Amino acid sequence: MKIHTTRFGELEVGGDEIYYFPEGLLGFGSVKRYFTLANPTGGPFEWLQAVEPPNLAFVVCDPHTFKPDYQIKAKKEDMESIKIERVEDAVVRVILVIPKGHPERMTANLQGPIVFNVHAKLAKQLVLPGDDYGTRYRVFPEEALAGEKA
Numbered sequence: 408m409k410i411h412t413t414r415f416g417e418l419e420v421g422g423d424e425i426y427y428f429p430e431g432l433l434g435f436g437s438v439k440r441y442f443t444l445a446n447p448t449g450g451p452f453e454w455l456q457a458v459e460p461p462n463l464a465f466v467v468c469d470p471h472t473f474k475p476d477y478q479i480k481a482k483k484e485d486m487e488s489i490k491i492e493r494v495e496d497a498v499v500r501v502i503l504v505i506p507k508g509h510p511e512r513m514t515a516n517l518q519g520p521i522v523f524n525v526h527a528k529l530a531k532q533l534v535l536p537g538d539d540y541g542t543r544y545r546v547f548p549e550e551a552l553a554g555e556k557a
Contacts, residue, residue, distance in 0.1 A: 413462040426530040467500040489529035498523040514543040
């Protein structure tokens with residue numbers, strides 16, 4: 408199927424590449440279908456692109472890339488709603504915010520991970536309870552940036 412996107416132009420996307428989000432993403436509850444695109448320049452970042460509207464896309468990443476000890480404690484009913492029975496069926500990504508002109512200030516929403524069922528092509532954004540993780544986790548810690556500027 409041909410899908411028009413604002414960032415990437417017209418793309419040919421197979422029906423088996425589209426994930427269905429029964430509840431949508433937070434703030435975008437009416438948008439239910441997305442697909443992922445690898446970063447054309449390589450690296451750990453991906454795009455989560457909506458099928459409709461063409462201008463809705465998010466930069467996502469495996470949180471273990473920058474936070475190796477990241478763990479989610481998902482409720483059984485959350486996993487059942489996207490038919491995940493085994494951990495091996497799941498892929499976790501987090502949404503990144505990259506301030507224009509300041510990629511070093513990039514943050515990740517660790518409190519709202521997205522869990523993908525790679526077999527059933529279902530996905531869900533979770534809201535993790537507690538304060539273990541925040542919505543604006545600095546991907547590059549302040550100390551690391553200070554060292555680079557010195």
